[in-house]
Amino acid sequence: MSEIVRRIVRRWYHPSLLRSSGQYTWSPALQLHTSGTAMSVTQKDFENAMNQVKLLKKDPGNEVKLKLYALYKQATEGPCNIPKPGAFDFVNKAKWDAWNGLGSLPKETARQNYVDLVSSLSGPSSESSSQVKPGADSKQEGYENLLVTSEDRITKILLNRPTKKNAITTQMYHEIMLALKAASQDDSVLTVLTGSGDYYCSGNDLTNFTDIPPGGVEEKAKNSSFLLRDFVNCFIDFPKPLVAVVNGPAVGISVTILGLFDIVYASDRATFHTPFSHLGQSPEGCSSYTFPKIMGSSKAAEMLIFGKKLTAGEACAQGLVTQVFPDSTFQKEVWTRLKAYSKLPPNAMRISKEIIRKNEKEKLHAVNAEECNVLLSRWQSDECMNAVVNFLSRKAKL
Numbered sequence: 001m002s003e004i005v006r007r008i009v010r011r012w013y014h015p016s017l018l019r020s021s022g023q024y025t026w027s028p029a030l031q032l033h034t035s036g037t038a039m040s041v042t043q044k045d046f047e048n049a050m051n052q053v054k055l056l057k058k059d060p061g062n063e064v065k066l067k068l069y070a071l072y073k074q075a076t077e078g079p080c081n082i083p084k085p086g087a088f089d090f091v092n093k094a095k096w097d098a099w100n101g102l103g104s105l106p107k108e109t110a111r112q113n114y115v116d117l118v119s120s121l122s123g124p125s126s127e128s129s130s131q132v133k134p135g136a137d138s139k140q141e142g143y144e145n146l147l148v149t150s151e152d153r154i155t156k157i158l159l160n161r162p163t164k165k166n167a168i169t170t171q172m173y174h175e176i177m178l179a180l181k182a183a184s185q186d187d188s189v190l191t192v193l194t195g196s197g198d199y200y201c202s203g204n205d206l207t208n209f210t211d212i213p214p215g216g217v218e219e220k221a222k223n224s225s226f227l228l229r230d231f232v233n234c235f236i237d238f239p240k241p242l243v244a245v246v247n248g249p250a251v252g253i254s255v256t257i258l259g260l261f262d263i264v265y266a267s268d269r270a271t272f273h274t275p276f277s278h279l280g281q282s283p284e285g286c287s288s289y290t291f292p293k294i295m296g297s298s299k300a301a302e303m304l305i306f307g308k309k310l311t312a313g314e315a316c317a318q319g320l321v322t323q324v325f326p327d328s329t330f331q332k333e334v335w336t337r338l339k340a341y342s343k344l345p346p347n348a349m350r351i352s353k354e355i356i357r358k359n360e361k362e363k364l365h366a367v368n369a370e371e372c373n374v375l376l377s378r379w380q381s382d383e384c385m386n387a388v389v390n391f392l393s394r395k396a397k398l
């Protein structure tokens with residue numbers, strides 16, 4: 001977050017502004033009692049979470065405050081429904097961006113995400129811990145754009161960059177690898193990857209391509225190729241059952257690695273898009289091997305060569321997705337199911353996964369290495385550079 005936004009949010013947090021009761025004023029606790037819109041079973045949790053926010057000992061930081069604000073508005077009022085403030089109305093613009101960034105995220109999901117976020121902020125030593133239900137999330141520190149929590153023997157890795165549709169930055173690749181390594185060694189039995197906000201993930205952050213090292217584009221491409229190889233290897237080698245909870249649209253690498261997961265649950269809002277040719281790139285995440293195997297070569301070609309976007313239903317029919325759930329009950333149904341699975345004997349699950357995957361591992365590593373090698377030259381091609389420039393100059397979107 002830029003210094004200007006930091007200053008803005010600091011000012012915006014000043015108590016005198018809270019009293020000014022403008023439309024954008026940050027005051028979730030006050031608004032709770034007047035809104036009355038969140039009536040589902042999670043209303044109580046939602047109220048508790050808002051109380052916990054008031055009791056936080058440590059300032060959670062401006063970025064988190066913006067996320068809390070946006071989730072609160074989305075949970076109580078739905079998608080952003082107010083005009084975009086002018087460019088110089090910095091305070092309201094920052095808040096509008098955060099809220100608007102949640103897109104059409106359903107109220108129920110926003111409520112759930114709000115509760116999750118607050119719960120992750122309220123460590124066991126916080127004053128509010130007495131209000132946290134037993135077994136509530138314990139947050140793992142050290143991640144900037146992930147929220148990693150453990151509860152009910154499930155480690156959840158939440159991509160937490162909703163205003164950028166959870167696009168994966170270079171730092172996030174490293175953070176995800178670290179989180180997977182930690183999850184492989186902790187006492188959880190299942191690991192879940194999911195997204196915050198209205199998207200699951202919009203794939204590789206295209207601004208990664210703008211950070212060119214002294215060795216130029218070639219060095220950049222080499223570094224990216226190594227990074228990608230290591231990243232995908234972590235998924236190939238992950239020893240515990242790995243579940244993707246695809247809460248919204250998925251793009252690029254977030255789709256291709258799904259072939260390396262054990263279960264993929266999707267909201268009916270989710271879509272699956274691998275526009276590699278549009279981007280002058282080529283498949284990764286072992287999808288050049290797993291997709292034809294999962295769905296047959298012609299369906300795989302439609303996705304990987306022609307960039308056909310699949311609905312959740314189509315992805316399920318083609319075997320990429322395990323089951324689709326209505327968005328309104330997605331979180332509830334999926335987490336109930338996963339909690340039940342997490343009670344199964346962990347060693348049996350681990351060994352079953354090992355025996356299912358074992359014969360493929362060597363092949364997957366070879367495919368991964370080859371895909372990264374092909375991308376090494378793709379990333380230096382004019383086709384790829386033009387596609388990135390077009391996106392960055394806002395000439396092209398998917």
Ligand SMILES: CCCCC/C=C/C(=O)SCCNC(=O)CCNC(=O)[C@H](O)C(C)(C)COP(=O)(O)OP(=O)(O)OC[C@H]1O[C@@H](n2cnc3c(N)ncnc32)[C@H](O)[C@@H]1OP(=O)(O)O
Pocket residue numbers: 163164165167168202203204205206207224225227228251252253254275279284391396397398
């Ligand atoms: C080193 C490893 C390399 C691995 C190789 C991986 C390959 C891939 O993953 S290829 C796929 C790359 N992804 C894309 O091409 C998606 C690009 N994004 C879009 O086309 C659109 O943003 C969208 C369709 C995903 C969403 O459109 P919309 O709902 O209209 O929302 P906005 O475009 O306004 O997005 C909000 C905000 O987020 C930024 N953003 C979204 N996706 C990305 C991204 N992939 N990279 C960088 N930034 C992204 C977008 O720019 C907006 O930012 P602001 O303008 O600052 O608000």
